[in-house]
Amino acid sequence: MTRCIPERRSGPRLICSVIGTVMAMSAALSGAACADESGVSYWLPGRFSSLAATPGVPGWSMAEVYYHTSVSAFGAAAASREIQIGRFPAAVNVNLDLHLNAQADLVLLNPTYTFATPVLGGQLAIGVTGLFGRSAADLNGTLTTGFGPFATTRMGSIGDSVTSIGDLYPQVTLKWNQGVHNFMAYATGDIPVGAYDPNRLANLGIGHGAIDGGGGYTYFNPQAGHEFSAVAGFTYNFRNPDTQYRSGIDFHVDWGASQFLSKQLFVGLVGYAYQQITDDSGQHPILGGFRSRVVGVGPQIGYLFPVGDMQGYLNLKGYGEFAAENRPAGWNTWLTFSLSPMAPASTVTPTRRIVTK
Structure with missing residues (x-):
């Protein structure tokens, strides 16, 4: 007798396609961001990590992220928050002997649609967070405390909190694959509709x-399970x-490296570097x-x-953060749960094998 036995997709290739979609979704996420005038950039370092440039599976996907951060700052980085809420005139000499503590607990939702039809030879995806x-x-x-051109000082503390919604963050990506090499271009931004009050220390x-x-690059060898990704970009603030x-122009690099221990499990390292490359304008002279x-x-x-x-x-x-200048630093964690389309069970033309009994 004869039977048609289709060849099935290998495990590593399945991992490449599925994880590529998942990591792209988590990469699109943005967190509680404040302007550089308060010591924190619009760009949330860590948005991109492993397999960021790998094309995914066409269709709708959804990522949910719990994000926690705990940071502190001294000197000018802390004083910038007091200047923000006090709006001191240039004549007021603000004291830099301050300590800032800040925390955030956020839930982020990111629906994304990945198109099946190629665009410029690559895979297009759009989403919003x-x-x-x-x-x-x-x-x-x-x-x-400022009174016109005069000021008084005192020892003490002030604080506040806010529980609400944040801004919206649309994102578009275009990805290309050439064997173990993957390339990506992206554009994103901020639509300022979230809870914000210039007289409040904490904002969403x-x-x-x-x-x-x-743009970004991912090297992924599915047979060996080796992976490395890096994504760099610039932020222009209005x-x-x-x-x-007006905050200056920011440059940032996010990276990730991982090793697959099985078809389902991988471990690795992630990191980022962020540097503002032009001065702010409208800030207090100090x-x-x-x-x-x-x-x-x-x-x-x-x-x-x-x-x-x-x-x-x-x-x-x-x-864990270090080498911070003019912004709070500390630590942050991301817990991501994502759902995406299952990769096709077969990506090759079925072959006919002759089985004799």
Whole structure:
């Protein structure tokens, strides 16, 4: 007798396609961002990591992320928050003997649609991220109170928090694959519709628009399970209409490296570097150009599993920050759960084998 036996897709290639979609979704996420005028960039370092440039599976996908951060700052980075809420005139000499503590717990949702029809020879995907959560901040030390050109100081603390929604973050990506080499171009930005008050220490919106774009590369050898990704970009910030403050242009690099231990499990490292390359404008003279910088690195682990006819994915990654300048620094963690279309069971033409009994 004879039977038609189709050749099935190999495990590593399945991992490449499914994880590529999942990591692209988590890469699109953005967190509680404040303008550089408060010491934190629109760009949330860590948005991209492993397999960021790998093309995914066409169709709708959804990623949910729980993001937690805990940071602190001293000197000018802390004083910038007091200047933001106090709006001191240039004549007021703000004291830099301050300590800032800030925390955020956020839930982010990112629906993404990946097109099957090639665009410029690559794979096009569009998505938007929204967030809900709580942000809190407090200042301790020598506080300044301004009265026109005069000021008084006192020792004490102030703080507040907000629980609400954040801004919206649309994103478009275009990806190309050439064997183990993958390339990506992306564009994203900020639609300032979230909770923002210039007189509040803690915010979930940034109070102004921003545009960010760049490109990335992923090396992925599915047979050996080796992977490395890097994505770089620039952020252009528009003027904040409430404070007349404009943050400078920012440059950032996110990277990830991983090793697959099986078809479902991988471990690795993630990191980022962020550097503001032009001065702010509209800032208090005591802050100078107020260019920000930070570097972060940490571990990651990911696991794949089926959810009905969809592909489920869990990822946990964390960053410890150092080399910070003019911005708070500390640590942050990302817990991602994603659902994406299952990769096709077969990607090659079935072959006929003759089986004799």
